[in-house]
Amino acid sequence: MSLIIAYVGKKGCVMASDKRKIGYFGDKKNLNLLEKELYEGKIDNDDDFLARANELGISIKITDDANKLKIIGNTIRGEVSTKGTFETRRRRIYGTTNGYQIIELLGSDTEKRQAGENGVIIFGNEYAKRLAETLIKRKWKPSLSLRYMGEIFESILEEVASKTPTVGKKVDVLMQQPKFDKAEAQRHLNITIDHDIKVLTKFRQELTEKLVQQSIEIERANKIIDKGEVGKVVNIDGNMLFVQLNKDVQALDDNWKQRAGPGQNVLMFTDSDNVKIGDKVVIENEDLCLKKDKSSLQCDIILCSL
Known part of the structure; x- marks a missing residue:
């Protein structure tokens, strides 16, 4: 949806992109039908798109705040992506004066890489590309000057957006004009792209670690006891009670040890x-207390089930 x-070329690099992002939820068969109608140009505008999605029982969310272009050093990067069940597929173009490279990524793994020196390159669905x-x-x-090319690209994006809801009306335009010959351009692109992919790999690793940690935290939180018997009093020393834990209860500290x-x-x-x-110790309504008279108890541990 981009x-x-x-x-x-020798003047530099200019890229223009829409900012549209569309999220779907619904029956896969109807979703495929809706996408087919979109990509064949049978749906002209956002209102018709929303109406057709409603007919097919598909929930959609349209936003126009996605940043698909980014300046990295002396290079502009444009990216379109598709989220699959397990991985995100990305198609990127990196452009600078006298050179570009197109990269296809699955996750952070490079599946295809091709280089060129000049030209006009278009990323998008087939219908939007033809327009x-x-x-x-x-x-x-x-x-034309690089600046005027940018203005023309912006007007083209706006006109395409008026004919298909796969493209949004909000547009970004970026330009870069470093002094590179063709060989320098490819050397610079190689360094820039390799570093950018390493950043993506590191980001994905950190995200995976974060998701794993969140999953662990959720699993631990689900084991916290908020109701039921946890033990019995086996010794008393003033206001201090020694409580023997039941066979299915453990005590953890704030670091879950x-x-x-x-x-x-x-x-x-x-x-x-x-x-x-012998008094029973229970948790009722998330409060730790004695079972017999609901006298409140305090401790510096987390009581969890095994």
């Missing part, structure tokens, strides 16, 4: 003077 137009190509042939001339296992004793405190050996 359209990126790039010019690369853009027709407009470029009509409006674009090699003699075990302080006491089933059958072991933990220290609790009370203000009650009516505590006896």
Whole structure:
């Protein structure tokens, strides 16, 4: 759901992109039908798109705030991506003066890489690309300045957006004009791209680690006891109680490390003077207390099930 137009040549590089992003949820068969109608140009505008999605029982979310272009050093990067079940597929163009490279990534693994020196490159679905190509042939001339090319690309994107909801009306335009010959351009692109992919790899690793940690935290939180019996009083020393944990209860500290296992004793405190050996300790309504009279207890541990 994107359209990126790039010019690369001896004048430099200019890229223009829409900012549209569309999220889908619904029956796969109907979703495929909706996408087919979109890509064949049978749906002209956002209102018709929303109406047709509703007919097919597809929930959609349209936003126009995606940043598909980025300047990296002396290079502009444009990216379109598709999220799959397990991995994100990315298609990127990196452009600078006298050179560009197109990279296809699955996750952070490079599947395809090709280089070129000059030209007009278009990323997008086939229908949007055909519209853009027709407009470029009509409006674009090699003699134009880089700035004017950017203005033409912007107007083309806006016109395409008026004919298909796969492209949004908000547009970004970026330019770079370093002094590179063709060999320098490819050397610079190689260094820039290799570093950029390493950054992506590191980001994905950190994200995976974060998701794993979140999953662990959720699993631990689900084991916190908020109701039921946890142990019994086995010793009393003033306001200090030694409580023996039940066979299915453990005590953890704030770092989720075990302080006491089933059958072991933990220290609790009370203000009650009516505590006896053998009294049951429970959690009711997430409060730690004695079962017999609901006298409140305190401790510095987390009581969890095994």
